[in-house]
Amino acid sequence: MESLDALGGASALVAPWRGSADEDSYAGALRDHVERFELRKRVAVDATSTWDPKEVVSPVAHVEIDGAVDDDGEFDVSRLVVLDGLVDEPLRRDLLGLLGDSGDGRCDPDPSVWTKDLYTELVLDADGNEVPPPPGAKACWGLDGDHLLALCDEDTVPRPILELQTRLTKYLDPSITLCRVPPACLGDDILPIAANAPQHRDGSDAFDWHIDGDPAQHPPSPWTDAFGFHGNRRRGKPRFISCLVYLPAVWEPAWGAPTRYVDPPSGDIFEVSPRPGRVAIYDQDITHSVTCPNAAAGDRPRYSLVVKFALHPDGPRHAPDFRPRDMPPTRVGSAARRPPEDHVEDRASDETPAEDLANRTVPQLKALLRARGLRVGGRKAELIDRLVNVR
Secondary structure, eight states, X not given: OHHHHHHOSSOOOOOXXXXXTTTTOHHHHHHHHHHHTTTTOBOOOOTTOOOOHHHHOEEEEEEEEEEEEOTTSOEEEEEEEEXXXXXXXXXXXXXXXXXXXXXXXXXXXXXXXXXXXXXXXXOBOTTSOBOOOOTTOOEEEEEOHHHXXXXXXXXXXXXXHHHHHHHHHHHSOTTSEEEEOOHHHHOTTSOSEEEEOOOGGGOTTSSOOBOSOOTTTOOSSHHHHHHOSOXXXXXXXXXXXXEEEEOOSOOOGGGBOOEEEEOTTTOOEEEEOOOTTOEEEEETTSEEEOOOBOGGGTTOOOOEEEEEEEEEOSSTTOOOOOOOTTSOOEEOGGGGGOOGGGOOTTTTOSOXXXXXXXXXOHHHHHHHHHHTTOOOOSOHXXXXXXXXXXX
């Protein structure tokens, strides 16, 4: 098993055989393994909810960043989507209440809920090992362990977390299975929920650049036994995203404290400004950083809550996505250097009408075929026919 893990790539599934009718079937073993380790456990939701994202959610930003050609020869980008309206004022207030602050957030976090400690976030090196905090790292507010564990409990989900999961499920494509990142993926010590409360006096260097996770770098585990090591947007594989919610009751632009997302090849940075109830959904392998407030904020903490999810596809060619269909992307740094033949906005969609396909160039049609694992040879009419009839 150690040798197989060292090779990386495909999964190295080892699951107990239970005498089922398909005990010689890899698919049957995989289903058994996934169920036993709860690798595809849907998030709890409120089945009675009538909340409708179409009526209230407004995209604020849609960003593609960190572009590169992947192992399949496809141009890959990480995605960041910023939304207002997904978390309204009552839900924002309830989520902030889970963090021990039911007021206006002017003073230090409640010490019965928060503790001052070294800020730690999952940072992995090239071998998938967790990187220790940087030299000179400062102590910052973090949720007390017992309170954090209570937020992560999937058997008795706190009502505000349940509502957040319900709304996110309704916002996403219904073909996607939304799950939290399970303990069998990164271990019991890496929790799927985190909270931040940076203050001005923490200093500008209190938080380092980091990623939330990357399935290509995850350590050997029951998760990698089932799904292997893969790029975060690979077709037919789970996609790891984070959902960040800003929770201050009031936050003025002059107080600063944006979340910064960097494009490593170019060094270009995209900043998301906090706003009460604003939500940022992003691929976990985007390098980003918490920023402390400016002096104008005084002692106000910039509260935020992060929940880490896995989006499971509904088939081997499905690529789970969360782009807003009515807002074209802003491409940052290396993502703006997309090769012309791959410049296809809806390459992850299997719902392109035939009449739209007829308006595409041959290179664009071939890019769609490659993205779906189909043969790319032939005349334009044959390419269109192949795309239409594969459904």
